[in-house]
Amino acid sequence: MPPLNDPDLDALSDEIKDVVYDDYYLAKTIKKGIAYHMGYLPAALRLRVEELFRQEKKIHTIVCTSTLLEGVNLPADNLFVTHYMNGRNELDEVSFKNLLGRVGRIQYNLYGNVYLMTLEKDADSQKYVEMLQKAVPEQELSVSRALTKHQKKKIVESLIQGNMELDKTSTQNQNEYSLMRKIAVMLLRSILNNKDSRIRKEFGDYLTEEAVSKIKTAFEGKEQSLEDLNVTLDQSERLYLAIKEGLRYPKVNAYGYVSNTELMGFLEKLGEIFNWEKYERSLIGNKDDNGEHPVLKRHAVSLSKWFKGMSIQEMIKDSIDYKKTSGQKVYMQDHSREDYRDCPEHNNQIAADVLSEINDVILFSFSNYFMAFSSAYKDFIGQEAFGNDWYEYVEYGSVNPLTIMLQRNGFSREAATYITDNRNKYVKDTLDGQRLRRSLLDCEKTTVQREAQLIEISMPELYLKSQE
Numbered sequence: 001m002p003p004l005n006d007p008d009l010d011a012l013s014d015e016i017k018d019v020v021y022d023d024y025y026l027a028k029t030i031k032k033g034i035a036y037h038m039g040y041l042p043a044a045l046r047l048r049v050e051e052l053f054r055q056e057k058k059i060h061t062i063v064c065t066s067t068l069l070e071g072v073n074l075p076a077d078n079l080f081v082t083h084y085m086n087g088r089n090e091l092d093e094v095s096f097k098n099l100l101g102r103v104g105r106i107q108y109n110l111y112g113n114v115y116l117m118t119l120e121k122d123a124d125s126q127k128y129v130e131m132l133q134k135a136v137p138e139q140e141l142s143v144s145r146a147l148t149k150h151q152k153k154k155i156v157e158s159l160i161q162g163n164m165e166l167d168k169t170s171t172q173n174q175n176e177y178s179l180m181r182k183i184a185v186m187l188l189r190s191i192l193n194n195k196d197s198r199i200r201k202e203f204g205d206y207l208t209e210e211a212v213s214k215i216k217t218a219f220e221g222k223e224q225s226l227e228d229l230n231v232t233l234d235q236s237e238r239l240y241l242a243i244k245e246g247l248r249y250p251k252v253n254a255y256g257y258v259s260n261t262e263l264m265g266f267l268e269k270l271g272e273i274f275n276w277e278k279y280e281r282s283l284i285g286n287k288d289d290n291g292e293h294p295v296l297k298r299h300a301v302s303l304s305k306w307f308k309g310m311s312i313q314e315m316i317k318d319s320i321d322y323k324k325t326s327g328q329k330v331y332m333q334d335h336s337r338e339d340y341r342d343c344p345e346h347n348n349q350i351a352a353d354v355l356s357e358i359n360d361v362i363l364f365s366f367s368n369y370f371m372a373f374s375s376a377y378k379d380f381i382g383q384e385a386f387g388n389d390w391y392e393y394v395e396y397g398s399v400n401p402l403t404i405m406l407q408r409n410g411f412s413r414e415a416a417t418y419i420t421d422n423r424n425k426y427v428k429d430t431l432d433g434q435r436l437r438r439s440l441l442d443c444e445k446t447t448v449q450r451e452a453q454l455i456e457i458s459m460p461e462l463y464l465k466s467q468e
Helices: 007-019 025-032 043-054 066-071 093-100 125-133 142-146 149-160 174-192 198-202 209-218 233-244 260-273 294-307 312-326 344-381 390-396 401-408 413-421 438-442 446-458
Strands: 034-037 061-064 078-081 113-116 329-331 337-339 427-430 433-436
Touching: 007 025, 007 043, 007 312, 007 446, 025 034, 034 043, 043 446, 078 093, 142 174, 149 174, 149 209, 174 198, 174 209, 233 260, 233 344, 260 294, 294 312, 294 344, 294 390, 312 344, 329 344, 344 390, 390 401, 401 413, 413 446, 438 446
Parallel strands: 034 061, 078 113
Antiparallel strands: 329 337, 427 433
């Protein structure tokens, strides 16, 4: 398809090149009014894609995972469903009907069209017919549906013994296992706080008065350690003990640099505390012949770049340069491994890997564990804040005070980094602190300009009053 020569689409294409990578496929397709939407795309770009599709109709086609239409209300006239599977699992009746109901939204149009397609050799068109004819069954809470009677019984038996280290069964995937652990924490919290919660009622067949009494005795005085659903009691106790024995975040200097040795040592220690070998195998990976964790090392390199405030584009280019010189293979979407070639296909795969690393590892996994560590450390020192807080550095992707301040006031990391890099042009030091020049409202980067205009409405005090 030819480019549409639309100035808004061309401007968004330039933004994508600046933020992600010059050869990123989305920068080319967006010029034709076609976008793809993935969870790991930077938020500012994702929102701009949705905006141009929803309000201005300049983007006419979006290729996406089912999660977009399940969670974002977009005015789709035509929906093409290319498979009845969502990842490795079949769409259930509720998800399937919900997906189909995303077209013809009443505030946009009266009806829409759904095309159910069989694009793969093993796709069974009859399956669609069955799913269309099936009625939506009566729904249950996830605690009722996710756990078997045997698993509920095992949780209660484990709590009676004072043990929170639940074992993953052979039939559970990682999400189901994580949910089971969270449910166990919620159940224990209800018992210790004498609350007649819905979670507790779901375990009623196994919670005799004697069982409840034994559980209270086993966990007496440990209510404070159950505040975070993402951290089980065994993890919390090891964390507080490590902090008491002197564990601290390694020092990150003003330029975001931290010793690689200290960084890996700290992450390995967190791995022991939170038992990543058992609970987060994908985060820590397997040990090599030297007894080290190469997967964790790779994550540590990305984290170090993030602390230094490297832009996403810089991180992608750095990864591409590494592939060029290291001789490492590129892992493709079909799980094959190929020798690196300087071509759009390989560079886009590397870009996707970096974006996934940022979204899934840095901003999710590391962020959650650093938040737990920082919260525990604040409790230990009896203060609400402290310096060298890695949770804050991860959340804001920088140690630069200006970049952090801008994000606290509503700017995205990309916009805050751009303003910081051009501080002589857009920032002025005043007696009341740093203020933004009004020229930022008309800056050449469209996404930064739009963020600046919105923040000027909600926080006018952040800007100088005159055109200084």
